[in-house]
Amino acid sequence: MEDMELQKIWAEYDRKLEESKVLNxxxxxxxxxxxxxxxxxxxxxxxxRLAAFKTRVIVLGILWVLFLCTLxxxxxxxxxxxxxxxxxxxxxxxxIAIVVYIKDVALIRQIDNSENILDTQxxxxxxxxxxxxxxxxxxxQLPFYAIFFLTPAMLxxxxxxxxxxxxxxxxxxTFAALWLYKNINYKNRDKKWFRILFNSPEWTSVIKAMNxxxxxxxxxxxN
Amino acid sequence: MSTxxxxxxxxxxxQQNRGIIFKICNSYCANKNDREDLAQEVIYQLWKSxxxxxxSYKFTTWMYRIALNVAISFxxxxxxxxxxxxxxxxxxxxEDKEGFVYETEENLNLxxxxxxxxxxxxxxxxxxxxxxxxxxxIAEITGLTETNxxxxxxxxxxxxxxxxxxxxx
Numbered sequence: 001m002e003d004m005e006l007q008k009i010w011a012e013y014d015r016k017l018e019e020s021k022v023l024n025x026x027x028x029x030x031x032x033x034x035x036x037x038x039x040x041x042x043x044x045x046x047x048x049r050l051a052a053f054k055t056r057v058i059v060l061g062i063l064w065v066l067f068l069c070t071l072x073x074x075x076x077x078x079x080x081x082x083x084x085x086x087x088x089x090x091x092x093x094x095x096i097a098i099v100v101y102i103k104d105v106a107l108i109r110q111i112d113n114s115e116n117i118l119d120t121q122x123x124x125x126x127x128x129x130x131x132x133x134x135x136x137x138x139x140x141q142l143p144f145y146a147i148f149f150l151t152p153a154m155l156x157x158x159x160x161x162x163x164x165x166x167x168x169x170x171x172x173x174t175f176a177a178l179w180l181y182k183n184i185n186y187k188n189r190d191k192k193w194f195r196i197l198f199n200s201p202e203w204t205s206v207i208k209a210m211n212x213x214x215x216x217x218x219x220x221x222x223n
Numbered sequence: 224m225s226t227x228x229x230x231x232x233x234x235x236x237x238q239q240n241r242g243i244i245f246k247i248c249n250s251y252c253a254n255k256n257d258r259e260d261l262a263q264e265v266i267y268q269l270w271k272s273x274x275x276x277x278x279s280y281k282f283t284t285w286m287y288r289i290a291l292n293v294a295i296s297f298x299x300x301x302x303x304x305x306x307x308x309x310x311x312x313x314x315x316x317x318e319d320k321e322g323f324v325y326e327t328e329e330n331l332n333l334x335x336x337x338x339x340x341x342x343x344x345x346x347x348x349x350x351x352x353x354x355x356x357x358x359x360x361i362a363e364i365t366g367l368t369e370t371n372x373x374x375x376x377x378x379x380x381x382x383x384x385x386x387x388x389x390x391x392x
Contacts, residue, residue: 006383009330010353016331017242113268113292114275114285116366117347120292212299219344219375220367 050127051108054101061098065091079151086148090141097137104130122216128209129186132198136184142177146170186210233273236282237266243283243354244290250338250350251294265293280363287356287364291347298343330387337386345379352376 068091072084104127111123146169158166188194189210198207244265252258268289276285338349344365351361361376362369 006334006380007353007355009327009334012327012331013246014242016328017245112272112275113289114272115292116288116364117291117295117344118366120288121295121344124296208299215342215344220371 047108047111051105054105054108058098058101058105061094061101065094065098068094079153081152082150083148086144089144090148093137093140097134100130100134100137118216118220122213125209125212125216128206129213131206132184132186132210136181139177139180139184143170143173146173186213237269237286240283240286243286246354247287247290247294247350249335250346251298251343253339257297261294261297264297265290268293281360284360284363287351291350291364295343295347333387333390334383337383341379345375348372348375349379349383352380 068087072087072091076084107123107127111120111127113120147166150166155163184194184197189198189207244262248258248261248265252261269286272289276282334353338346338353341349348361348365348367351364356364358369358372358376361367361372365372367375
């Protein structure tokens with residue numbers, strides 16, 4: 001089969017379309033006048049809804065950070081120093097996650113279907129995949145939830161066993177948090193632990209987005 | 224020429240090139256209802272993005288970008304890999320006319336089937352090639368380099384030819 005032959009076969013498609021009623025505007029609802037109505041209906045497209053959702057999360061996140069900061073600054077006592085450090089760390093980590101969310105919202109605003117296919121599809125897939133990145137960041141809060149309730153007075157009275165338990169628990173949580181932060185990324189999506197952790201249906205589209213990002217990378221390479 | 228979404232000139236340009244929408248929708252959707260949804264979505268996005276067309280490239284380049292971006296996103300969202308589309312049972316009310324050579328029609332059905340089996344990005348590339356777009360224009364639409372376009376198209380063409388040979392054995 002010659003190169004031109006594929007194009008010749010495809011050209012028959014045009015001929016067939018020309019001969020048929022397929023290009024009838026009515027059957028295709030190509031009457032743009034009617035799109036005034038559709039515009040209203042579609043104004044809340046999926047991307048707009050996603051941007052609205054992320055904006056709500058940002059607002060909630062900011063309120064949470066403000067609440068934690070209020071506790072730290074207005075209820076500060078030396079007895080509550082560990083609580084203050086934990087609350088500060090949790091506020092900082094939440095703030096980092098908020099920054100990622102803000103970047104996502106900015107990315108949504110940048111998405112333009114009239115840009116080239118690779119750029120647009122990469123932005124869309126990155127947007128979905130960023131949920132995983134945020135999960136990794138949020139895990140970093142874990143160790144602080146293991147120690148926030150401690151006070152210097154409590155520690156002063158503790159015996160060796162109690163010290164051992166808190167050191168082991170905090171150490172384990174810290175290790176788990178750092179390990180998850182480092183390893184929750186799409187390169188590990190085929191690993192068993194990753195699939196167990198992100199097994200629920202709401203993660204399916206995120207995992208697919210990650211696979212698609214890989215495909216885009218491969219596609220760019222020209223291998 | 225005014226290309227404001229509501230203007231007559233804009234509507235005329237889209238209408239002149241509506242075959243693009245038809246072929247892209249057929250290549251990314253196996254199900255008739257999905258195809259109609261996709262067609263509407265493409266038309267809506269063209270209407271919505273009308274202001275972004277600035278004449279720095281061809282109108283068809285702009286239209287292909289939007290239609291393919293919307294189709295790929297739609298396909299990824301739905302990901303309904305249905306049966307192969309045949310022009311006979313087809314979709315958007317294609318009517319058979321006398322004189323349409325049976326063999327060509329069969330080849331066209333096969334070609335559609337093979338295209339539908341490609342990955343979504345390869346599919347976009349192949350549609351553009353079959354639409355006789357230049358490598359430069361394909362590069363502009365896809366965001367690949369011209370060399371990359373050429374390498375990939377040659378590889379996909381070889382694959383398709385191989386499939387035709389296997390079927391015709």
